[in-house]
Amino acid sequence: MNTHAVRFTDASLTDGQNAVWSGAMSTPMRLDVIRRLDGAGLTAIEVSSPALFTQCLARGENPWQFIEAAREQCPQTVFRTTINLMTGHGKHGTDILSTDVATHWLKEFAAHGVQQVIVMDPLIAIARLAPVLQAARRLELSAIAALPFVEDAIYSDAWYGEQARALVMAGAARVMLRDESGLLTPDRVATLIPALKAALGDTPLDLHTRCHTALGPMVVLEALRLGVDGIDTALPSLANGASLPSITNLVRALSLIDIATNGLDMSVVRSANAVADDIAEREGFPRAECWVFDLAPYAHQLPGELAADLMRSLPDTGRNRHLNAFAVECDRIRRDMGTPPMVEPFATPIAEQAHLHVAGMPRYAQLRPGIRRLVQGIYGSLPGVVNAELQCRVGTFEVCKPATMEALRENTPGATDLARLTAHVSGFNIKNLPHPLPPAQLRYQTLSPFETLARGLLERLPHYASLRVKGPDMEIVYQQLEG
Incomplete structure (x- = not known):
């Protein structure tokens, strides 16, 4: 029997809803799910990511308000976030976050009740990563360094071992093998995980994988058998396909191979998943689907x-x-x-x-x-x-120095540091970002089918002179009036 305790982190509200619902999960929807997940015995719940911030701002929501409200409703739950030191916005000084800006970003997460942070630099540039990992630790955040997995001959097991050792030396408290493309196979895991474990020594190793090839659950089971400490999962409604493995399926499978999942309350997990199912039904979001194997x-x-x-x-x-x-x-x-x-x-x-x-x-x-x-x-x-x-x-390009907080303050007089940071990291012009950051409607409205239909018609009404829907015991007529 595997004797080490498996750590499960739920990423349904970030990567799960990104992959299955195209990022359409609003703040009230996320709050309805996370309040049901509280008490499930999860090691952590991921509450924020760079993509989630951008999605919230595009909808006119305040991404910080969700974290604040979730913290009030889930006081004992450990919250995790992800930051990427490369933004890719393509604007002067914003392609890479400076250590100064990244540190202030971490301070805001710590102040809002986040306890864990995954720090990612896709090129694993230690000179960029080390000061940010060390800043996270000074802020008493659990600093998890991401090790992106790539299926290519130049990325050997030995190469990954070297990178893992470098990340620990740089200040990582944990290292996460991050397979966002779902490319890992049981055969590759059989050699890669032991190589990483040997390189890391006592430093814990986590795994984040997806289900693009349908091998994700099998990869997770093999990785846990080989001693991986933490696994990212999702609720069944937001799992599989391009998303993460389903926690319910994993727990069921782990019981068959005698690996303990101490502390998990699956009745709480099922309750949270039922809420996600209801949201999908009401909003017309797609159901999670397993993908077949493909090369x-x-x-x-x-x-x-x-x-x-x-x-x-x-x-x-x-x-x-x-x-x-x-x-x-x-x-x-x-x-x-x-x-x-x-x-x-x-x-x-x-x-x-x-x-x-x-x-x-x-x-x-x-x-x-x-x-x-x-x-x-x-x-x-x-x-x-x-x-x-x-x-x-x-041609070549003289790399712009990443913007510092001082430069952001000079360029955005009158704005708060929180608004400056939020706009800079998310690629928004501060002038187009409501100030103060917009409040969100924090209660998800559970509408009846009639109310949902009426709301949908109202949204379409500006494009038509009139709309009419007729069904059993029901008729809805909207008419545009001149003047």
């Missing part, structure tokens, strides 16, 4: 939400037959870019460029802005060799 993800290596968007768009655009061509083109472009890991801010521009080529544009006739920045080297040294012809074409 295409090993070529395109798209992370969660990008892979989900791709699979949703294929039937609509009639491009099913182009999937393999698109996957191969993603791989070709990534190699031309110096073989970066397929995570943000690299994955989106590579996918956009591949779509252009597959649609018929001559290769690199136009360059997506993110591709241009990659070739120019503004993110730093890449693992592979950048295409010499492209590099000659776009």
Whole structure:
């Protein structure tokens, strides 16, 4: 029997809803779910991520208000967040977060009741990571360093072991093998996990994987058998496909192979999942689906939400037959870019460029802005060799110094530091960000089918002179009146 205690962290409200519901989960919806998850015995719940901040601001919500309200309702639950030191916004001084800005960002999370932080630098640049990891520890945040997984010959088990040791030396309290593209297999785990465990010594190792190839649950079970300490999971309604493995399925499977899951209250988990199910039913959100095994993800290596968007768009655009061509083109472009890991801010521009080529544009006739920045080297040294012809074409770029808090204050007089940070990290112009940050309606409205229909019609009414719906014992008529 495996004797170490398995740590389960729920990422339904961040990566799960990103992959399954395309990021449509509002603040009231998340609050309805998290209040039911409190008391489930989870090690932590992930309450924030860079993508979630952007989604909230785009909806006119205050992303901090959710964390504050969740903390009030779940006083004993450990909260986790993710920060990425590369933003990819493409604006002067904002592609990379300075240590100063990242430290202030961490201070805000600590002040809002977050206890764990995953710090990610996709290129694992220790000079950037070390001061931020150390700042997190000074703020008494549990500092988890992300180790992005890439399926490529240059990323060997020995290479990963070296990177893991470097992250611990840089100040990581834990290291997370982060497989956002769901590429791990049981065979690879069988050699990689022991190599990482040997490199880390007493430092705990966590695993974040997805289910693109349907192998995610099997990978998790093998990883736990080999001594991985922590696993990211999602509620069944927000699991599988491009999302994380379902916690209920994992717990059931672990009981069959005699691995203990001490402290989990699955009745609480089922209650939270029922709420998520109800939200999906009322809002018309898609149901979570398992994907069948396919080799295409090993070529395109798209992370969660990008892979989900791709699979949703294929039937609509009639491009099913182009999937393999698109996957191969993603791989070709990534190699031309110096073989970066397929995570943000690299994955989106590579996918956009591949779509252009597959649609018929001559290769690199136009360059997506993110591709241009990659070739120019503004993110730093890449693992592979950048295409010499492209590099000659776009030239090199003198890396802008990341903006400091002092520079942000000079450029945004009158704004609060919290508003400055939120806009800067999320890629919003501070002038377009409501000040103070907008309040959110914190209670999710559970509407009847009639009310849901009426609301939908009202949203469409401006586009029509009149709308009329008739059914059994019901008739709704909306008429635009002149003047």
